[in-house]
Amino acid sequence: MKEQTTETTKVSQKVEKITQVREIPVIADYDVVVCGGGPSGFIAAIAAARGGASVALVERHGFLGGMATASLVAPISVFNYNDRRIIDGIPWEFIERLIDIGGAREEKPIGNITFSPEKYKLIAQRMVLEAGVSLYFHSYLTGCRKSEDGRLTHIIIDNKNGAEAITAKYFIDCTGDADLSYQAGVPMQPMKSELQPATLIFMLGGVDTDSLPMIRHSQQGINYHDIDMRKALEEINKQTKLPKFGGPWYCGVLDRGLALVNMTRTYANMADNRQATNTECLLREDVFTFVDLLTKNVPAFKDAYLVMTAPQAGTRETRRIQGVHTLTGEEYIEARDFPDAISRGCHPVDIHSSSSNNQRCEFLKDAAFIPYRCLIAQNFPNLLVGGRAFSADGISSASVRVQASAMGLGQAAGAAAALCVQTGTDVLDVDIAALRSTLIRYGANLSK
Ligand SMILES: Cc1cc2nc3c(=O)[nH]c(=O)nc-3n(C[C@H](O)[C@H](O)[C@H](O)COP(=O)(O)OP(=O)(O)OC[C@H]3O[C@@H](n4cnc5c(N)ncnc54)[C@H](O)[C@@H]3O)c2cc1C
Structure with a gap:
């Protein structure tokens, strides 16, 4: 077998820095900007728009779905626990719309979804556009601007038009890698020495x-x-x-x-x-x-x-924010309920080894809960995180990272942002009772 080299791109060790001053046009203003159009991001955008907010969704690819479509990750796991729907509301509405056009099949009783990646892209984009969301495809989030009180004011995107800035009242980071939070200076969870491996499907x-x-x-x-x-x-x-x-x-x-x-x-x-x-x-x-x-x-x-x-190798694990609360494996596996629970998870704790061919797969004893405090960070009054980059340790995130639970977090982040727009509150002061009742109205299952 041919000897493989793991290093294809040589990088100079000497880091020279240049300063580039550029004038960036501010092209639009919204109530809410969502960065990343994967499972969490497109659901967050729909949830925020249905809550009455004007919403933009920024995505580096020319289609929605993130890992599901760009990395051909299948199936969509997992909506049910013991034959009971755990992740519900807009995420399940999306699956029903997909089933209606022959683009998905529910594997019962667990609620894994076998799907057509092309039909996924189509239904996701239809639902986003029907909700009135402005789409920015082929646009890479490359920077952001903050005011002195830690409030994000602009994101910078780069696309064929050059660099462009968008302003908003609230921002939701659904990039999977916490790109926006990282650029904004949100503290990150300590990076583990062994991240879960990347895979080209x-x-x-x-x-x-x-x-x-x-x-x-x-x-x-x-x-x-x-x-x-x-x-x-x-x-x-x-x-x-x-x-x-x-x-x-x-x-x-x-x-x-x-x-x-x-x-x-x-x-x-x-x-x-x-x-x-x-x-x-x-x-x-x-x-x-x-x-x-x-x-x-x-x-x-x-x-x-x-x-x-797949157009892009799949990423299981990178940065996660250090939020107001970090969901631990213990809390998650015990299925601890929280007064501010806003979504749930029921996939096994699924840890793939990067250094060997092994996998740790621990099945849950019950469907677990995720508190709102894992979507927000101290001192960042108008930033929410949805999806894989939420605040969690390596154990709980190894379950919540799958697509149905990522969608559940997106739904919660979008609903919270819309509520903040309505009330003018910071994400840190959101009315939890109002948020939970909005989510229940959307169809979320928040009860044991
Ligand atoms: C190999 C592999 C197998 C898996 N198996 C399963 C499985 O069987 N079942 C399951 O449900 N899940 C599985 N997962 C996990 C799941 O696919 C992801 O964890 C999930 O998609 C996370 O959703 P997300 O919305 O947080 O992020 P993503 O799906 O990563 O979406 C992020 C989106 O943001 C965009 N983006 C990122 N950075 C930028 C930027 N700077 N500017 C603009 N856009 C940006 C991306 O293009 C993407 O569309 C697997 C993952 C991998 C890698």
Whole structure:
């Protein structure tokens, strides 16, 4: 096997700095700006707009869905616990709209969602536009401006028009990597020495999807990987050193013959550009190695071929904010209820190792709660965080990071921002009773 290098981009050790002064046009003003149009971001934008706010949604890609569409992460986990819907409201409305056009199937009783990435993009964009949200696609959040009291005043985006500034009363950071919070100076959780690995998911065609094992992820308490292929890989690995792998996990996209494969992995801090670049290159090499092994070892892949790698390697873990409260694994696994609970989670604590092929998968004893205080940071009166970058330790975040719970956090952040617009309050002083009743009106399940 070809020796692989993990370093494709050489960087000068000497850091020279330049100062660039540029005039940036302020192009628009909104009540709420949401940065990042992934599962948490597009739901946050809809929730804020339905609460009466004027809303902009900024996304670096030309489509919505984040990891679900840009990284082909499937299935959407997980809406139910013991056959009871735990994540509800706008997130589930989105799934119903997707089901209506043949773009999703609920795997009962657990409520995992097998979906078509293209139909996902379509329904997400329809719902956002129907809510009256202004979309800024192909726009990279690159900076922000703060006033002396810590209040964010502008975000800076870069796109084909050059640099542009947008003002708003409230900002929601749904970038997954906490890009806006980081640029604003919000303290971050200590970076662990071993982050969960990055993975480049790929799509195979020519698959006998009727006989492919473990393609439907339906039951609670099961880790749906291909056990036979895993054993085969472990055997091969003893003779020939393979790249690191996980699973392998397979998922359909509702088209006969097509399947997504989640198995590549490497350590990377994907919030660092050079590491992200090197990771994309390394994992693309690994995909070709694994496609060859899958077609030789899995009968359902006998005639399979590579259709595509995901446009972007998937990121499981990077920065998380240090919020007013940090949700601990203990609180989460005990399913501790909070007076300011605004969303819930029911996926296992799912920690993939970056340094080995292993995974820790701990199933919950009950559906857990997430307090509002994990979405806000002390001294940042008009900033909320939705999705993966919320304030949590490595254990609780390893469950909440999945898409349904990320959507739940987005719904809460959007509703809170709209409430703040109505009342003129800081996010730190939001009326919790009013927020919870708004969320319950949206359909959220906040009761034990
Ligand atoms: C390999 C892998 C397997 C996974 N398996 C599952 C699974 O089986 N089930 C499941 O439900 N979840 C799974 N997850 C987790 C899940 O996909 C993510 O944690 C989830 O998508 C997080 O949602 P989010 O909205 O917080 O962030 P993201 O989905 O990362 O969305 C962030 C959005 O912000 C945009 N953005 C980022 N930075 C900027 C910027 N500076 N400017 C403008 N836009 C920006 C991105 O383009 C993206 O659209 C998996 C993740 C990975 C990587």
